[in-house]
Amino acid sequence: MKSFNPPIRTLMGPGPSDVHPRILSAMARPTIGHLDPAFVGMMNETKEGLKTIFKTENELTMPVS
Numbered sequence: 001m002k003s004f005n006p007p008i009r010t011l012m013g014p015g016p017s018d019v020h021p022r023i024l025s026a027m028a029r030p031t032i033g034h035l036d037p038a039f040v041g042m043m044n045e046t047k048e049g050l051k052t053i054f055k056t057e058n059e060l061t062m063p064v065s
Helices: 021-027 036-055
Strands: none
Touching: none
């Protein structure tokens, strides 16, 4: 199967939309699991930031979407 490399163009419709090259580069990197020490460290930093923003000491503070 041949690879598909569409030409670079500015998309002006409601979607899909252009993605910044920095985002595309980040998305091309390998993923890490939720138990990876690097992820755990990032999650702990995020939780501490949320605790500061929401002015809480609750240890169960976590980001959800």
